[in-house]
Amino acid sequence: MRKIDISQVAKLPTIYGTFNIQAFKEADKEHLAIYTDNLTDNPIVRVHSECLTGDALGSKKCDCGEQLAYAQKLIAKEGGMIIYHRQEGRNIGLVGKVNAYALQDKGLNTVEANHQLGFKADERTYDIVEYILNHFGLKKIQLLTNNPTKIELLKNIEITKRVPIVMDSNPYNQDYLKVKKEQMGHLL
Numbered sequence: 335m336r337k338i339d340i341s342q343v344a345k346l347p348t349i350y351g352t353f354n355i356q357a358f359k360e361a362d363k364e365h366l367a368i369y370t371d372n373l374t375d376n377p378i379v380r381v382h383s384e385c386l387t388g389d390a391l392g393s394k395k396c397d398c399g400e401q402l403a404y405a406q407k408l409i410a411k412e413g414g415m416i417i418y419h420r421q422e423g424r425n426i427g428l429v430g431k432v433n434a435y436a437l438q439d440k441g442l443n444t445v446e447a448n449h450q451l452g453f454k455a456d457e458r459t460y461d462i463v464e465y466i467l468n469h470f471g472l473k474k475i476q477l478l479t480n481n482p483t484k485i486e487l488l489k490n491i492e493i494t495k496r497v498p499i500v501m502d503s504n505p506y507n508q509d510y511l512k513v514k515k516e517q518m519g520h521l522l
């Protein structure tokens with residue numbers, strides 16, 4: 335059994351509302367659960383994969399920052415939890431991701447670029463997500479996602495409903511969203 339360090343729970347006031355925040359450390363990765371006081375036994379949950387360029391820098395190459403803001407707004411209003419899953423760049427890390435962006439600048443799409451670097455299109459794993467849901471005693475959730483593989487990957491959690499999260503495209507992320515839809519099965 336791996337060792338997970340779990341922080342205390344603290345309050346996190348944000349521009350969207352006030353959440354509770356708790357950190358989970360697994361080896362060299364630290365993840366977050368951000369959740370409202372009124373958690374039900376079947377809450378809305380967003381599993382948000384870390385995307386430093388989208389979440390913090392306002393990158394237009396993807397829709398991550400907008401999805402995170404949408405999730406925070408919705409969950410502040412409806413109740414629920416965001417698991418901030420620190421697997422940057424679909425778990426290829428920042429060096430891998432920036433190298434993939436450099437290949438995209440030369441005309442490859444997001445999947446082709448990952449393959450050229452020796453990565454799968456998606457290297458993420460979801461054990462820690464299940465661990466965190468278990469920690470909160472959550473056995474069923476309404477998953478806020480467009481990604482049907484996320485529904486399959488959460489094997490031990492009942493997904494009672496998929497809540498869509500649909501963002502507008504812009505000229506920079508059109509191709510990215512198209513590849514997500516056509517090659518990665520996203521429901522956009």
Ligand SMILES: [Zn+2]
Pocket residue numbers: 385387388389395396397398399
């Ligand atoms: Zn992103």
